[in-house]
Amino acid sequence: MPVSTTPQGQPIWQRRTTRAQWLQYLAWLAGVSLFLLCWKVISDNTMWVFVEDAGRQGADLISRMTPPKWGYANVLWKPMWDTINIATLGTALGIIMAFPVAFLAARNTTPHPLIRSAALMVIVSSRSINSLIWAMLLVTILGPGVLAGIIAIALRSIGFVGKLLYEAIEEIHPTPVEAISATGASRMQVMNYGVLPQVMPAFAGISVYRWDINIRESTVLGLVGAGGIGLQLNASINSLAWDQVSVIFIMIFATVLVSEWVSARVRHAII
Amino acid sequence: MLTLSGVGKRYPTGDRALTDIELTLPKGQVMALIGPSGAGKSTLIRCVNRLVEPTQGSIRLEDTELTTLSGHKLRHARRSMGMIFQEYALVDRLTVMENVLSGQLGYVGFWRSFLRRYPQEAVVEAFRLLERVGLTHAIDKRADALSGGQRQRVGIARALLQSPKLLLVDEPTASLDPKTSRQIMRLIRELCAERELAAIINIHDVALAQQFADRIVGLRAGEIVFDGLPSELDSEMLTTIYGEEEWDTTPEPIDDEAANEEPVSPPYARVMSAIEAGAAR
Known part of the structure; x- marks a missing residue:
């Protein structure tokens, strides 16, 4: 100054x-x-020749996409249901694995700094790989199908839920934890009574938020063969059936809208 | 019953919080611990139940040496020391009943506490205590729905459900209005008499201390500078404890609540040591 x-x-x-x-x-x-x-x-590095007729190409694509081939929707109900299942089961599996990892990773609840580093490692490696890449790896290991999708979503969710949850655990009020410790409670009881009630709202909110994201992510997993509506999307694009692609887009859009609405309602109810 | 000899505490940052504390507390005695903010009052009572680790000296509760305990034995010893906190330290999202029953955590196993299946005697005792502190109507309310005075009553019931021999009370009235403060102090006093409990009460309000305690100990910069009856505490003594001030014109010294009691040590560090010390599994 x-x-x-x-x-x-x-x-x-x-x-x-x-x-x-x-x-x-x-x-x-x-x-x-x-x-x-x-x-x-x-x-x-841009080839401006291609960009110059972008407008015409775009208009062409839209004209091929309209009118949507509504009849195709009948084929899509099953893959759509698969997609929602991949997201939901994958999220559930991810949360189950992330929950203990978060407690091991939070500075105030970890049993040992070394374990903390290991837990952080798990979180970072899960976060650094996109679910599409997880799915590619798993399809080669497990073969194509819904299972690979579920596990891909779960593996990606561990990092997300784990990171946000351990940050929430580190932000709790220390005094209730002190008070519960002072009663002679064991470590697990301190977690159960002192820590868990304080992070419950955050935990619920994070889980629903991740489910919401996973609905969107699982729509593309089919591109690499991991089940769901992405399979149909890939097939339709490859066969240049743009009027089918537009139906798929509309369905994905509607599903995401519904999931946003559901997660907003759930979050509102919990917090 | 409680004997502290040569107790000292130095924080890792180098701050000396307590130096060579000698203190003996007989059964049933209510002792008020006064002193300016930062004098080490909170550290002293936290050393007794090892939420803070003393770095020197010995603390004995009856025949148990507390400073060397760890794991299961420490948890066992903590059961006989009930603690009451300034900001009540209730778990906000749990109900009043759950908060009170958490006083039993040292006695029941993890799964029983997880499933909230407490022994019938404990539940009966919890009901009795809630009636005693006047909160029968609030059993099912969440702790954050109560007023300050009510929350402190829940904190008292929780501490008593431990069936303690000793109460460690940290600024019980600092967040309460004058009338509620007196009611809470009177309640603590009565309960100590009913159950023959010894108590150490950290308190800023000298007038309250004089009114409700059997004995007053003054702490300044981590050392005991006064130990005597409430009637022996005069303005000269207050000057020794708190520093120069016109004591006669301001009968109740103004609390300096904003000042932080603990020397710099991040909150999670304190929690960590508390958990670690109590961890048996």
């Missing part, structure tokens, strides 16, 4: 020193230059 004095003896206050101000201008200049440089590189 630079303070100087005017010749009249009054103190002057400025937010930054002159030096800091110039450094800030310089940082802005560097940032803007980098942005423009990137812009140029991207522009040089």
Whole structure:
């Protein structure tokens, strides 16, 4: 905080020193230059011929997609049901595995720093791999089908639920935990009475939120053969049946809308 | 009954919270512990039930040396020391009954407590205690639906359900209005008399301490500077404990609640040591 004095003896206050101000201008200049440089590189690597008729191509695609082939919807009910099952069972499985991992990963409940590192490792590795990639791996191991999808969703959910839950555990009030410890409760009883009630709302909210995300993720798992509506999507795109693709899009959109509504209602009811 | 000799506590940050505390508490005595914020009052009572680990000295409850206990034995010893907290430390999302029954956690196994299947005698005792503290109507309410005074009564019932020999009371009235404060202090006092409990009560309010305690101990910068009857506490003594102030013109010293009692130590660290010390499994 630079303070100087005017010749009249009054103190002057400025937010930054002159030096800091110039450094800030310089940082802005560097940032803007980098942005423009990137812009140029991207522009040089784009084939503008293709972009120029993008509008026409887009219009063409839309004209092929309309009118949607509504009759195709009858084929889709079963895959859609599979998709919802993949999401729901996968989320449930993920939550069951994430719950203990979160308690091991939270600084205030972990039994040992080494175990904490291991639990964090589990969370990070689960998070760093997208469910589509998990599904690809699992399809090669387990063969194509719904099971691979469920496990892919579960593996991806461990990291998400585990991370948010352990952060919630680290933010609890310490005094009730102290009070429960002071009664002579065992470690597990302290978790059950002191910690769990405090993180329950967060836990429920996180779980429903992840289910909501998983509904969306499971719609694409079929692209790699892991079951659900993605299989039909892939087949329709490959056979250029764009009027079927539009029906699938509409169904996915409707399902996601319903899942948003359900999760909002559930979250509202719990919290 | 409770004997502290040479007890000291130094936090890992280097702050000395307690130095060479010598204190003997006979059965049935209600002792008030006064002193400015940061004098080590909270640390002292937390050293007794090992929510804070003393770094020096010995603490004996009857024939048990508390400072060396760990695991199952420590939990066993904690059962006989009920603790009452400033901010009540109830579990907000549990009901009043669950909060009171959590006083039994040291006596029942994990699954019984998890399924809330407490022994019938414990439930009967819980009902009796809730009636004694005047909360029969609130049994099924959630703890966060109660007023401050009511919550402190739940905290008292929880501590008593442990069937303790000793009560450790940390600023029971700091968050309460003057009338409720007096009611709570009177209740603690009566319950101690009924059950012949000894109690250490940390308190900021010197007038309340003088009115309700048998004995007053003054703590300043981690050392005992006064130990005597409430009537012996005069303004000269208060100056020794709290520092210079016109004691006669302000009969009740103004609480400095904003000041943090504990030296810098993140809250989770305190919880960790509490859990670790009590962990048998």
